[in-house]
Amino acid sequence: MLANFQVKHMIQRIQSVYFFIAFLLVSIPLIGLTFFSYSLNKVEYHITAFGIENTLNPEVTKKGYFVLIMLIAVLLLGAIFFFKNRKRQIMLSWLALILNLSTTAWIITMSIGDSMSCTKCESADIVPRIGLFLFSSAFIFILLGYNGVKKDKKLVDSLNRLR
Numbered sequence: 001m002l003a004n005f006q007v008k009h010m011i012q013r014i015q016s017v018y019f020f021i022a023f024l025l026v027s028i029p030l031i032g033l034t035f036f037s038y039s040l041n042k043v044e045y046h047i048t049a050f051g052i053e054n055t056l057n058p059e060v061t062k063k064g065y066f067v068l069i070m071l072i073a074v075l076l077l078g079a080i081f082f083f084k085n086r087k088r089q090i091m092l093s094w095l096a097l098i099l100n101l102s103t104t105a106w107i108i109t110m111s112i113g114d115s116m117s118c119t120k121c122e123s124a125d126i127v128p129r130i131g132l133f134l135f136s137s138a139f140i141f142i143l144l145g146y147n148g149v150k151k152d153k154k155l156v157d158s159l160n161r162l163r
Helices: 002-010 014-031 068-083 086-115 128-160
Strands: 034-042 044-049 051-054
Touching: 014 068, 014 086, 014 128, 034 086, 034 128, 044 086, 068 086, 086 128
Parallel strands: none
Antiparallel strands: 034 044, 044 051
8 A cells, every 4th residue: 555655656746757758768769769870882871779780781780879778767767766865866867867968979979970981982871860869859858857856855945944
């Protein structure tokens, strides 16, 4: 009964919903969605969370961003389930926010660098795909959740001062 009450209380807080939406947006690229695609010398390359794949050789050629994405997902789950410890929730959401931004920037810069690495090739048109947009839009929901936790902390602190 007590556990049911705690879960119900956790779900009623809007920042938990924001963190859960961010968790889903971060986790969706792990099913194999493409961040970027480009073609060099008539070979199509796809940059996913697991690495760079091409049409001629279906094996992954470079390591991907799997570990960082999993770390962000775990931090977001921690931010959801530590709803009673606001300091820890703020710390976890802040870390998830910073990692999401830096991983997005790293994906973009490494993808552009990989597509421009061939000097003898024709110019590569790099095309962002839905995986990048989903992953980067999680930033908004992490920020909304972070602000919600900060508001809750401020409210509880002001109530404690009144006592």
